[in-house]
Amino acid sequence: MHDVIVVGGSYAGMAAALQLVRARRSVLVIDAGERRNRFAEHAYGFLGQDGVPPDEIWRQAQQQLEAYPNLSWHHGTVQEFSGEIGAFCVRTDKGEDFTAHRILLATGVRDELPDIPGLAERWGKSVLHCPYCHGYELNNEPIAVIAFNPVSLHQAEIMPEWGATTFFTNGASSLEDEQRAHLLRRGVTLNDTEISRIEGTADIVLEDGRKLEFSAIFVVSNTYPSNSLAQSAGCALEDHSMGQQLVTSEFKETTVRGVFACGDVARVPHSVSFAVGDGVWAGMQVHRSLIDPQMSGV
Ligand code: FAD
Numbered sequence: 001m002h003d004v005i006v007v008g009g010s011y012a013g014m015a016a017a018l019q020l021v022r023a024r025r026s027v028l029v030i031d032a033g034e035r036r037n038r039f040a041e042h043a044y045g046f047l048g049q050d051g052v053p054p055d056e057i058w059r060q061a062q063q064q065l066e067a068y069p070n071l072s073w074h075h076g077t078v079q080e081f082s083g084e085i086g087a088f089c090v091r092t093d094k095g096e097d098f099t100a101h102r103i104l105l106a107t108g109v110r111d112e113l114p115d116i117p118g119l120a121e122r123w124g125k126s127v128l129h130c131p132y133c134h135g136y137e138l139n140n141e142p143i144a145v146i147a148f149n150p151v152s153l154h155q156a157e158i159m160p161e162w163g164a165t166t167f168f169t170n171g172a173s174s175l176e177d178e179q180r181a182h183l184l185r186r187g188v189t190l191n192d193t194e195i196s197r198i199e200g201t202a203d204i205v206l207e208d209g210r211k212l213e214f215s216a217i218f219v220v221s222n223t224y225p226s227n228s229l230a231q232s233a234g235c236a237l238e239d240h241s242m243g244q245q246l247v248t249s250e251f252k253e254t255t256v257r258g259v260f261a262c263g264d265v266a267r268v269p270h271s272v273s274f275a276v277g278d279g280v281w282a283g284m285q286v287h288r289s290l291i292d293p294q295m296s297g298v
């Protein structure tokens with residue numbers, strides 16, 4: 001019986017596991033290795049690791065964790081878990097069972113993208129979601145923003161900081177007059193023609209046949225928990241402006257006692273730094289819950 005099973009051994013899960021093993025607790029990390037930023041060659045904006053490939057950041061952190069004798073690592077996919085606080089049983093898709101007093105879900109999210117031919121295969125390369133992560137490298141060249149959800153308007157508004165911006169409403173966004181005026185004041189070019197497909201690096205081909213070239217296309221994806229593991233165990237979900245996440249308390253406990261969650265699956269906005277910070281906090285709160293299951297003292 002482990003003290004904690006961490007499901008998802010990426011930035012959030014590893015940051016939590018590090019706090020817990022340093023508190024001399026026994027931790028099992030089960031990870032399928034499908035990190036959200038696996039489509040990108042470099043990760044930016046994470047202090048001390050700016051511009052380092054995601055795999056390298058992960059490998060270095062994972063090696064440091066594996067040096068702790070009270071840390072076990074299992075490569076695999078958790079299919080379901082059951083039980084209650086103090087006695088959970090986790091089952092993988094290969095039928096392996098593991099037990100623990102607490103569970104921490106750091107299972108990340110999946111990105112839902114607009115259904116435009118040519119878009120998905122450019123995800124993480126020339127179709128991007130976060131200008132703080134990937135805007136600087138575009139060297140002020142022209143940028144497209146494609147509307148997809150209410151946050152797209154905000155993205156169009158800030159994007160001129162990184163290059164001349166065209167906002168494609170693409171039938172997904174009907175702008176009010178004041179919103180149009182605001183974007184025009186920000187220097188954004190508005191285009192209401194529907195998009196037919198994406199070609200080349202980031203060329204947008206419109207329904208009327210015109211082709212417009214950009215250095216990159218930005219889209220605010222909708223995000224949802226990467227699988228139904230938490231929901232199947234009874235953890236409640238909540239809506240946010242670009243999808244859904246797990247409901248957690250200020251101590252990162254889900255609506256199921258003894259089951260905690262951190263990282264992209266349990267907070268917005270999303271970044272490696274936020275996932276790590278959330279993981280550190282969650283690790284400490286899981287530790288506190290092991291000491292005092294009622295979490296009574298503050
Ligand atoms: P993830 O990194 O998504 O990891 C979740 C882990 O859980 C995965 O390893 C997965 O396999 C595992 N898992 C899920 N379900 C199970 C299960 N049932 N059993 C076992 N394992 C499971 N952020 C930045 O700060 N800088 C960037 O440059 C940057 N670039 C990005 C580029 C792209 C294309 C995208 C989409 C995102 C980018 N991000 C970037 C955001 C960043 O990737 C996320 O915020 C971060 O990965 C969240 O970490 P996490 O640990 O919460 O989840």
Ligand code: MG
Pocket residue numbers: 008012013105106107108109262263264265266
């Ligand atoms: Mg997560």
